[in-house]
Amino acid sequence: QRGEEHQYMxxxxxxxxxxxxxxxxxxxxxxxxxxxxxxxxxxAGTQIENIEDDFRNGLKLMxxxxxxxxxxxxxxxxxKMRFHKIANVNKALDFICSxxxxxxxxxxxxxxxxxxxxxxGMIWTIILRFAIQDISVEETSAKEGLLLWCQRKTAPYRNxxxxxxxxxxxxxxxxxxxxxxxxxxxxxxSKLRKDDPIGNxxxxxxxxxxxxxIPKMLDAEDIVNTPKPDEKAIMTYVSCxxxxxxxxxxxxxxxNRICKVLAVNQENEKLMEEYEKLASELLEWIRxxxxxxxxxxxxxxxxxxxxxxxxxxxxxxxxxxxRVQEKCQLEINFNTLQTKxxxxxxxxxxxxxxxxxxxxxxAWKGLEQVEKGYEEWLLTExxxxxxxxxLAEKFKQKCSLHQSWTSGKEELLSMKDYxxxxxxxxxxxMRKHEAFESDLAAHQDRVEQIAAIAQELNELxxxxxxxxxxxxxxxxxxxxxxGTLTQKRRDSLERVEKLWETIDQLYLEFAKRAxxxxxxxxxxxxxxxxxxxxxxxxxxHSLITAHDQFKATLPEADKERMxxxxxxxxxxxxxxxxxxxxxxxxxxxxxxxxxITNKWEAVKHLVPLRDQMLQEEVARxxxxxxxxxxxxxxxNIIGPWIQTKMxxxxxxxVDIAGSLEEQMNNLKQYEQNIINYKCNIDxxxxxxQLSQESLIFDNKHTNYTMEHIRxxxxxxxxTIARTINEVENQILTRDAKGISQxxxxxxxxxxxxxxxxxxxxxxPDDFRACLIxxxxxxxEVEFARIMTLVDSNNTGVVTFQAFIDFMTRETAxxxxxxxxxxxxxxxxxxxxxxxVDELRRELPAEQAEYxxxxxxxxxxxxxxxxxxxxxxFSSALYGESDL
Numbered sequence: 029q030r031g032e033e034h035q036y037m038x039x040x041x042x043x044x045x046x047x048x049x050x051x052x053x054x055x056x057x058x059x060x061x062x063x064x065x066x067x068x069x070x071x072a073g074t075q076i077e078n079i080e081d082d083f084r085n086g087l088k089l090m091x092x093x094x095x096x097x098x099x100x101x102x103x104x105x106x107x108k109m110r111f112h113k114i115a116n117v118n119k120a121l122d123f124i125c126s127x128x129x130x131x132x133x134x135x136x137x138x139x140x141x142x143x144x145x146x147x148x149g150m151i152w153t154i155i156l157r158f159a160i161q162d163i164s165v166e167e168t169s170a171k172e173g174l175l176l177w178c179q180r181k182t183a184p185y186r187n188x189x190x191x192x193x194x195x196x197x198x199x200x201x202x203x204x205x206x207x208x209x210x211x212x213x214x215x216x217x218s219k220l221r222k223d224d225p226i227g228n229x230x231x232x233x234x235x236x237x238x239x240x241x242i243p244k245m246l247d248a249e250d251i252v253n254t255p256k257p258d259e260k261a262i263m264t265y266v267s268c269x270x271x272x273x274x275x276x277x278x279x280x281x282x283x284n285r286i287c288k289v290l291a292v293n294q295e296n297e298k299l300m301e302e303y304e305k306l307a308s309e310l311l312e313w314i315r316x317x318x319x320x321x322x323x324x325x326x327x328x329x330x331x332x333x334x335x336x337x338x339x340x341x342x343x344x345x346x347x348x349x350x351r352v353q354e355k356c357q358l359e360i361n362f363n364t365l366q367t368k369x370x371x372x373x374x375x376x377x378x379x380x381x382x383x384x385x386x387x388x389x390x391a392w393k394g395l396e397q398v399e400k401g402y403e404e405w406l407l408t409e410x411x412x413x414x415x416x417x418x419l420a421e422k423f424k425q426k427c428s429l430h431q432s433w434t435s436g437k438e439e440l441l442s443m444k445d446y447x448x449x450x451x452x453x454x455x456x457x458m459r460k461h462e463a464f465e466s467d468l469a470a471h472q473d474r475v476e477q478i479a480a481i482a483q484e485l486n487e488l489x490x491x492x493x494x495x496x497x498x499x500x501x502x503x504x505x506x507x508x509x510x511g512t513l514t515q516k517r518r519d520s521l522e523r524v525e526k527l528w529e530t531i532d533q534l535y536l537e538f539a540k541r542a543x544x545x546x547x548x549x550x551x552x553x554x555x556x557x558x559x560x561x562x563x564x565x566x567x568x569h570s571l572i573t574a575h576d577q578f579k580a581t582l583p584e585a586d587k588e589r590m591x592x593x594x595x596x597x598x599x600x601x602x603x604x605x606x607x608x609x610x611x612x613x614x615x616x617x618x619x620x621x622x623x624i625t626n627k628w629e630a631v632k633h634l635v636p637l638r639d640q641m642l643q644e645e646v647a648r649x650x651x652x653x654x655x656x657x658x659x660x661x662x663x664n665i666i667g668p669w670i671q672t673k674m675x676x677x678x679x680x681x682v683d684i685a686g687s688l689e690e691q692m693n694n695l696k697q698y699e700q701n702i703i704n705y706k707c708n709i710d711x712x713x714x715x716x717q718l719s720q721e722s723l724i725f726d727n728k729h730t731n732y733t734m735e736h737i738r739x740x741x742x743x744x745x746x747t748i749a750r751t752i753n754e755v756e757n758q759i760l761t762r763d764a765k766g767i768s769q770x771x772x773x774x775x776x777x778x779x780x781x782x783x784x785x786x787x788x789x790x791x792p793d794d795f796r797a798c799l800i801x802x803x804x805x806x807x808e809v810e811f812a813r814i815m816t817l818v819d820s821n822n823t824g825v826v827t828f829q830a831f832i833d834f835m836t837r838e839t840a841x842x843x844x845x846x847x848x849x850x851x852x853x854x855x856x857x858x859x860x861x862x863x864v865d866e867l868r869r870e871l872p873a874e875q876a877e878y879x880x881x882x883x884x885x886x887x888x889x890x891x892x893x894x895x896x897x898x899x900x901f902s903s904a905l906y907g908e909s910d911l
Contacts, residue, residue, distance in 0.1 A: 052250065052253075052254045052258075053254070053257075053258040053261075054144065054148070055250060056246065056247070056250050056251070056254070056257065056258040056261040057148050057152070057258050057260055057261050058079055058144070058148065059245065059246065059247060059250075059261075060245040060246055060258075060260075060261035060264050060265060061079055061148060061151040061152070061155070061261075061264065062076060062077075062079045063243045063244060063245035064151075064155060064159075064243075064245060064264050064265075064268075065079070065092055065151065066243065067242075067243045067268070068092060068095045068096050069088065069091065069092055069095065071095050072091055072094075072095050074088065074091070076088060079144075079147055079148070079151065080142045080143070080144045080147045080148075081142055083117075083139060083147060084113060084139065084140050084141075084142055085108070085112075085113045085116060085140075086104065086113055086114075086115070086116025086117040086118075086119065086120055086136075086139075086140075087104055087116060089116070089117060089120045089139075090104050090116060090119060090120050090123075092154070093120055093123055093124070093154070095808070096154070096158045096159075096808075097123075097127075097158065097807065097808075098806055098807035098808035098809070098810070098811060099123075099805075099806070099807070100796075100797075100800060101119060101120070101123050102119050104116045104119065110140065113140045114136045114137060114140050117136035117139045117140055118136045121134070121136060121150075124150075124153065124154065124157065127157055128157075129153055129156075129157050131150070131153060132149070133146075134146050134149055134150050134153070152260050152264075155260075155263075155264050155267070156170070159264070159267045159268075159271070160174060160263065160267050163177065163267065163270055163274075165177045165180070171193075171263065174263065174266065174267060174270060175190065175192075175193065177270055177274065178190045178202070178206065178266060181205070181206055181209045181210075181273075182202055182205040182206060182209065184209075185201065185205035185208070185209075185217065187199070187201050187222045188201050188202050188205045190202050192259070193259045193262040193263045193266065194256045194257045194258070194259045194262060195256060195257070197251070197257065197262050197266075198225060198251055198252060198257060199222050199225040199228060200220075200225050200226075200227070200228025200229035200230075200231070200232055200248070200251075201220060201222060201228055203228070203229065203232035203233075203236075203266075203269075204217060204220055204228055204231060204232050205217065206266075206269050206273070207232060207235055207236065207240070207269075210273040211239065211240070214235045214239050215231065215232075215235055225248070225251075225252045226248040226249060226252055229246070229248035229251060229252070230248050233246065233248070236268075236269070240269075240272050241272070242265075242268045242269065242272060245261070245264065245265045245268075246261060246262075246265055286851055286852070286871065286875070286879075287871070287872065287875050290875050290878050290879070290905075291875075292368070292372065293878075293905070294878065295368075296365065296368055296369060296372075296374070299361055299364065299365040299368075300365065300377055302361060303358065303361050303362055303365065303377075303379060303383075304379065304380060304383065306354055306357070306358050306361070307358060307379065307380075307383040307388060308383065309354075310351060310354050310355060310358065310388060311382075311383070311387075311388065311391055313351060314391045314392065314394075314395050315391075317343075317395060318394065318395055318398050321395075321398045321399055321402050322398055324402075324405055326409050327409075330410065330414065330417060333406065333409050333410050334410060336406055337403075337406045337407070337410060340402060340403055340406060355388065355392060358385070358388065359385055362377075362379075362385055365377050419481065419484060419485055420485065420492070420496075422481060423478070423481045423482060423485060423496060426474060426477060426478050426481065427478060427499055427500075427503065429474070430471070430474050430475065430478060430503060431503070433471060434506060434507075434510065437464075437510060438506075438509065438510065438513060441510070441513035441514060441516075441517050442513060444520070445457070446520060446521055446524045447524070449524075449611070450528060450535075450611055450613065450615045451525070451528035451529060451531075451532040451615065452532075452615040452616075453615065454521065454524055454525045454528060455525065457521055458521050458522075458525065461514075461517060461518060461521060464514070465514060465518075468510065468511070468514060475503060475504070475507050478500060478503060479500060479504070482496050482497060482499075482500040530602070531599055531602055531603065532615075534595060534598060534599045534602070535599065535614045535615060535616055536616050537595055538592065538595040538596055538599070538614060538616075538617070539614055539616035539617035539619070540616075541588075541591065541592045541595065542592050542617055542619045542624060543617060543619065545585075545588050545589060545592055545624065546619050546623070546624065546627065548585065549585075549624075549627040549628065549630075549631055550627075552578070552631050553627070553630060553631060553634060555578065556631070556634040556635065556637070556638045557634065560645070562645060562649060563649075563652075563726065564649060564653075565646065565649045565650060565653070567649075568642065568645045568646050568649055569646075571642055571645075572642050572646075575638055575639070575642060579635060582631075582632075582635075586628075589624060589628055592624060593621055593624065593625075596621045648722075651722070652719075652722050652724050655715070655718055655719050655722060655724060656719070656724060656727045656728070656729055657729055658715055659712070659715045659716060659719055659727060659730070660727055660729035660730035660732075662708070662711065662712045662715065663712060663730045663732035663733075663734075663737060664730050664732065665708075666708055666709065666712060666732075666737055667732040667736065667737060667740065669705070670737070670740040670741060670744050671740070673698070673701075673702060673744055674740075674743065674744055674747060676698065677695070677698060677744075677747055677748055677751055678747075678786070687769055688755055688758055688759050688762065688769070688772070689759070691755050692752065692755050692756070692759070695748065695751055695752045695755060696752070698748055699748045699749075699752065702744060702745065702748060709737065709741055712734070712737060713734070716734040754788075754827075754828065754829060757829050758772065758828070758829065758832065761829070761832050761833065765832075767832070772832075775828075775831065775832055776828070778798055778801065778802065779798070779828050779831055781798075782794040782795070782797055782798040782801075788827070788828065789825035789826065789827055790825065790826045790831070791824070791825060791826075792815060792819075792824070792826070795815075795818070795826045795831075796811055798831075799811075799814070814834065817834055818830040818831065818833070818834050849898070849899060849902045852898035852899075852902060853898075855867070855870045855871075856898065859891075860886070860888060860890070860891070860899070861886035861888065861890075861891040861895035861896060861897060861898070862883075862895070862896050862898045863892070863894065863895055863896070864880055864894060864896070867879050867880060867896075868880075879896075879898075879901065880896070882901060882904075883896035883897060883898060883900075883901045884896070884897050884900055884901070885897065
């Protein structure tokens with residue numbers, strides 16, 4: 029037995045120091061071993077960057093061993109001195125030796141000194157022990173077992189011959205075959221090429237990392253460019269695939285194999301039906317399309333010809349490409365079907381008459397011959413019509429642009445808007461008119477172009493020349509009239525402009541004085557109507573002082589108002605004297621004298637209203653202060669009382685001095701005292717409601733808010749109820765499981781000891797430590813299984829009740845066999861026959877009905893009525909059958 033444990037460390041597998049002198053192998057091992065270590069260290073939330081440096085202090089090395097073994101190592105030394113590091117590494121090496129591993133010339137000093145060879149040798153020893161030793165395939169184990177597993181899994185694949193763990197893996201096909209054997213949905217093996225080793229390797233690495241959670245441990249270029257890749261790096265990486273795939277359920281494998289065999293027969297039948305259907309549809313489409321392409325009758329209108337071209341392009345872009353794909357797919361399906369039939373010793377498939385691949389090819393050839401030249405004919409006809417329509421369309425476009433520009437221009441030039449305009453408006457009208465004159469001159473070229481095109485259309489004898497001539501003559505007549513109206517408007521604008529210059533300066537002076545005074549009044553009105561929010565008497569007294577300062581500025585403001593209104597009176601006097609019609613609007617401001625008067629009256633009206641609002645707020649703030657003090661006096665008593673009760677209940681829940689019934693009585697008494705205290709909470713709620721109705725949201729006299737009190741009260745009620753429930757459940761568990769009070773106290777003592785946060789719950793790490801202290805030998809997988817029992821809702825904690833329940837729980841699992849007839853035997857519960865109900869229960873509905881319709885009756889004497897013979901059916905699946 030002892031010799032078998034050390035088979036994985038035979039002399040040919042021992043660490044060879046001289047071998048590491050090869051830089052290429054050392055590079056591969058460094059990358060592979062680093063990735064392997066990180067695949068486990070990430071479970072603990074860490075990783076390494078440099079394999080010879082990051083293990084020197086021994087801390088991450090000990091953590092790695094704990095993760096992969098699921099066991100606790102001795103507590104590491106926390107110091108940073110050399111002897112601390114050596115002590116930690118020795119603890120790790122001692123743990124490795126305790127697992128039956130013989131370390132060959134590997135010492136702690138060499139690891140601490142960062143010796144690359146020794147560090148890689150130590151990691152290889154760990155990989156052998158924890159990742160490869162436990163592999164077992166048909167009475168072979170470790171390296172031989174892993175090699176046999178790889179050979180069995182890759183045997184059906186072309187260009188794959190696994191004989192070792194170095195050159196057999198260089199072209200990447202072996203890795204791709206392993207993935208495809210177990211997950212054919214991840215890799216299309218038929219598209220891989222033996223002459224593309226780097227592509228094959230990178231495909232395997234990327235798929236394994238993305239879908240199988242196997243990190244990339246190798247570089248494709250290093251493997252391909254090395255004559256003999258490093259065996260240990262390859263073994264390490266391949267072992268990850270074994271652990272990822274080797275644990276599939278045998279019953280599922282048995283059912284899958286049956287389904288696969290049946291699916292071959294069904295797929296052949298389906299391919300035959302699909303070929304017949306696709307061939308018929310494709311030939312019918314070709315028959316209908318050829319007459320459409322042979323029609324070469326030209327259209328008289330451009331739109332109709334363009335529609336023909338668009339239809340043809342739709343045919344090329346939309347309708348034909350799917351048919352090309354159908355033709356190609358038809359040939360592929362035909363060849364695939366014939367190959368599958370030949371490989372399964374079936375007679376070749378013979379399509380219906382006229383639907384052979386050659387028949388379809390001949391029909392397709394005829395379609396393409398008709399298609400040639402059709403597009404060229406369409407383009408020639410379109411160019412012919414385009415030349416005929418070009419000049420007429422150009423004439424219409426230029427006429428439309430010109431008429432769009434001239435639309436409304438005659439009405440604008442005839443307007444007398446200057447008669448009631450201000451000086452600024454008249455000047456603006458003059459600048460606008462000058463711009464129009466420049467625009468008018470610029471459009472002269474367009475009028476000449478319109479006349480030239482009309483003349484050319486007449487020379488070419490355009491069919492609608494009469495309408496062209498009429499439109500051109502109308503444009504020329506309109507152009508002459510625009511020139512006359514333009515000169516008349518300029519004369520009128522210059523005459524009116526001089527009349528307004530006299531009063532313009534007075535308008536400007538009014539605007540300069542009215543604007544700042546109006547701004548002052550706007551600001552004063554805003555301040556007087558400002559909705560203030562204050563929270564103390566000090567803040568309201570500050571507002572009253574500011575308001576008194578504002579009232580002292582009102583007399584000076586009234587003097588400024590009188591001076592501004594005097595300017596407007598002078599403007600009215602001048603207009604009456606010289607008979608000038610005023611528009612009533614100052615061009616330099618939107619403010620009118622009436623606006624100034626109205627705002628002044630509004631300011632005087634708002635001052636006493638502001639006085640009244642400020643005095644009312646003084647009274648309200650004084651009332652709010654009384655409410656704050658009243659609430660604070662009660663809250664400062666209730667808050668500490670709740671905290672004290674919470675602590676007392678916590679002490680009762682972990683106390684193991686008395687029996688569970690005594691704890692229950694104590695908790696009931698606490699519950700009654702808490703209920704009796706409810707009247708104090710209700711009274712505080714009443715004071716809080718008064719504060720909210722008065723919009724009081726802060727209170728400097730206490731640190732407690734009503735929300736704090738409510739949350740504390742609810743937590744107190746919840747805690748006492750939950751604690752009582754926990755004790756009741758402990759009583760039920762004690763009585764149902766036959767646990768004595770002494771055992772229950774022992775459980776409680778262990779639980780309390782490892783409940784480091786003293787909150788009645790243990791974290792997973794504390795729970796693991798508790799189980800180890802009680803004699804459990806836990807690996808990572810076993811501990812994960814236990815956690816699913818005690819924490820089924822994934823809350824991340826273990827309660828005392830779950831802890832007690834776990835102590836009496838047991839589990840078990842079963843397995844099944846793996847060949848075709850043996851698989852049916854598994855489904856039939858080891859009988860020589862199988863029933864219809866068993867098939868329908870174990871297989872998918874379609875596969876089950878397929879078996880029932882093809883299995884013969886079982887003729888043995890021990891079978892019930894309706895029993896089926898799965899042995900002859902399994903044999904027939906690989907022999908001749910009628911499809």
